[in-house]
Amino acid sequence: MTGETIRSAGDGNRESDRRILEIFRQVHDGIVSGETLSKALNVSRTAVWKHIRSLRNLGYQIEAVPSRGYRLVGSPDILTPAEISAGLRVERIGSHLVCLRETESTNAVAFRLADEGAAEGTVVIADSQSRGKGRLGRTWESPNGVNLYGSVILRPAIPPHHASQLTFLSAVAVAEAIELTTALTPAIKWPNDVLVNGFKVAGTLNEMSAETERVDFIILGIGVNINMRREQFPADLRYPASSLAIESGHEIQRVRFIRSFLEALDRLYTGYLSSGYGPLREAWLSRSIVMGRQVRVAVGDCMVRGVVTGIDEIGALLLRTVEGREERILAGDVVVED
Structure with missing residues (x-):
């Protein structure tokens, strides 16, 4: 590499x-x-x-x-395969770990490894990224030694139009890991932002390689601000952001958080493969900060306003507008208004 x-x-x-x-x-x-x-x-x-x-x-x-x-x-707070896997209880995800001191993007590394035949469940983790990826072409600030920057290779036997369901998989797993390792209460903002006290602490980015009727592989990209300090956030952030350490008042052991996240993701993915999208959808809705709320959604150059009524079978956001229309949003930025 x-x-x-x-x-x-x-x-x-x-x-x-x-x-x-x-x-x-x-x-x-x-x-x-x-x-x-x-x-x-x-x-x-x-x-x-x-x-x-x-x-x-x-x-x-x-x-x-x-x-x-x-x-x-x-033990040092370092990310090595030996440290993370010691005591890790998983079936698939995390069975093979690639830990990097630095890289441009864990998603790029994972995509390359998947193209070369890496097994499902392979996880790429880095201490820092020079070109971390966010949604809609944005960058993800990735300072050294304080956060989780990771990517997971999945090879589910699902049609390509169901791949968006797995966005909710990683968001729920991050929320569960926060609940297990801190006293904080996370919430999820559609589609993939994890918030604590109204501040964004995590986001996910999925990328896919597929043929017409089947998925070859999906890369789940995850970024979690664990021990990032206030001075490490750029001044021009689009949305208010924070870290688990700032919101809890103390540093979080990164390895413990990562183990909790991988175990939650492994369990949720196993459930998804055996029971389908329904239970995952309910787990996401139970933590949703937008469900039943008045929101505005920036979709390209347009702005759509309405009350969130749910998410559909592929994860699109469902809105009831003030005019009474039902809107289905596939991608956009959501702001809660009420």
Whole structure:
């Protein structure tokens, strides 16, 4: 991947690092003997020591306890496959992780990997992006080391006109992760903005490769402002934005949030494949900030006003105008008026 730096080495090393971290976190007093690690990994004690040294080089605080083994004292807030996958409980999404220090766009990387045959559930995550993508051709501000910038490869057996349903998949998963990792109450603004206290903290962007009657793959792009500081937001933002740290008053552990998000997305996607769009639609509506509200929607050069009555089978916004007409909005910017 030209111009991109991958966080860790080969798959074997990543798996060994993941197992070591999982073992540390399962032990009550935190001390694990070299012999225990050697047997669990089926490697020599010398190889165990090399893995410990590698983890220390990544920023893990691991101390040697004389005659007893090793203790994990602290973990850095870094995004590596080993750190994210330790304790991750998923069927598909996150089964393969690509973690980058920096890239132009995780969606661009994921699209390329999908074109090359990457498996469904592959997740690309970066610490920073130089050309993060937002809706309608906008950019997504992507400073280093504070947020989640990720993209997920899906290969659902659905017709292309149903692909827009999956926009709601990632928005609901982000909302669930916020509920699980903070005391904040998220709301979703059609189609894909996640708000906290009226401020945008997350957005999603889906891209698709398809033939006439079938989807080849879909890329779910996700950006979540986790620990972004006020001074890191550009002055010319189109809409008020914030971060989970600002709204909660304290920093959020990014790895914990990402694990919660991937597990929620995996569960919601499994439900979508087995039960269809209905349950996902209800989960979105239950968190919608626009349902039943008077809104105006900028659609190209036009402005449409009305009360939101729902979303249809492909995710279009349904409005009842003041004249009593039913309007179906496929794309646009929504502003709540009441």
